[in-house]
């Protein structure tokens with residue numbers, strides 16, 4: 001059902017246009033239109049009073065649920081849920097406000113949100129009624145900007161097909177086959193850094209730029225069997241286009257804010273030819289064109305040979321082409337999706353790994369000796385990838401980074417159909433927020449040191465997959481349920497390869513230890529300035 005503003009806004013636009021027309025053509029006949037416009041403005045005022053003042057106090061179905069104190073009708077509880085380091089504030093609220101698993105809070109202009117605080121609710125959302133909860137419009141909007149899916153992402157049926165036919169490409173077994181390629185790219189980055197250090201051993205390495213480039217190249221190889229070569233060509237055109245895509249893919253904050261009240265997707269779809277003329281639109285077209293070329297070559301090869309994997313084309317696009325399910329446009333969309341979803345999130349995890357290791361020389365030393373013992377320099381690239389997966393401390397460090405630094409610390413969801421949660425009636429369109437980082441660090445789930453960075457929790461037979469947590473839903477960095485990150489095995493593999501390659505070759509000392517942990521104000525948990533480090537080459 002359309003919201004009040006979705007009805008009001010077109011009416012107001014029509015009346016305003018009619019009034020302008022009247023003033024230009026027949027000012028004496030403008031009075032009825034002026035009266036109509038006044039009535040419309042009054043109705044907006046009344047709606048604002050109802051929505052921002054009366055609804056939260058008297059009419060919401062959630063009025064019996066606890067709300068954090070200090071709500072203002074204009075900003076809601078926004079002061080407590082600011083995106084930079086939201087989790088600390090969220091934790092304080094969850095721990096100090098008595099609640100039974102659900103807290104209601106208010107965003108700017110009194111947009112009501114249910115904050116899920118109880119692991120039973122997470123279980124119910126993801127395993128009992130997984131299709132009752134979906135992606136909010138903002139997420140679809142972000143995905144729609146990079147794919148041509150008309151700002152809708154995927155229908156439930158389309159999503160099931162997408163998962164079913166892509167799953168074989170993302171299994172642990174298939175990922176192992178892709179690890180030599182990941183390792184090769186990691187080695188290439190290490191060699192370029194080495195060259196920079198040989199020129200000036202005192203140089204401070206800005207890892208953000210290196211990690212971005214290696215992630216684009218690795219993702220290109222893994223996702224499409226195509227090397228974008230941004231590592232070797234730091235000034236190339238595609239690199240700038242990727243940078244633009246990364247910086248701007250989530251769209252302007254004001255559009256995301258308006259989307260809470262008005263679904264702008266039909267208008268944005270209508271305006272998309274204009275959007276494609278902006279510099280971001282042109283960058284997207286450029287990357288899309290590159291992906292199209294790769295896809296077309298693969299489709300051609302498949303038509304001629306009847307197989308791609310037989311010819312060692314193991315990348316995700318090749319597996320997707322072989323499935324015969326996806327039309328060319330969807331193969332390109334998938335490529336765009338993977339290039340947006342994978343490199344930024346995984347690259348950010350690598351930064352956090354370097355941040356933790358850079359501050360902990362003992363941990364770094366322990367990890368280095370495991371890597372050097374397990375993967376001597378003489379080992380062939382083909383063997384080294386799978387070998388890395390069997391190194392317990394490396395896996396433990398990577399798991400702990402993913403746990404402590406979830407890329408999406410607060411995960412927004414929306415209720416797709418009228419349902420219940422913890423016995424509470426929850427109407428369609430209710431906004432939900434899952435406090436991922438709260439669960440990831442909750443001492444009730446992880447033990448008394450749940451809030452500390454401690455890779456050892458992942459060591460030991462039973463702990464290697466659970467980290468000793470008492471619930472399968474305690475670690476939510478990759479989401480859960482039917483939308484759980486399809487690329488998680490690859491993310492872990494890329495993280496392991498890059499961390500191992502860097503730690504094996506360099507002793508890392510943070511040059512910006514004091515400030516590297518400062519977060520960028522954004523929905524993603526990313527450091528403001530990234531990792532700057534002084535490196536010493538380790539001779540192995």
Ligand code: HEM
Pocket residue numbers: 163337338341342343345346349402406407408476477478479480482483484485486487488490491
């Ligand atoms: C450390 C790295 C990564 C993190 C933390 C991460 C996290 C996430 C999260 C939280 C979701 C949403 C889950 C939900 O809605 O419940 C997601 C979805 C997704 N991720 Fe990842 N991701 C990572 C790496 C990757 C990589 C490398 C790929 C490459 C293919 C990828 C592809 C996707 C896709 C396609 C989806 C949408 C899945 C769907 O709706 O079915 N991600 N990821």
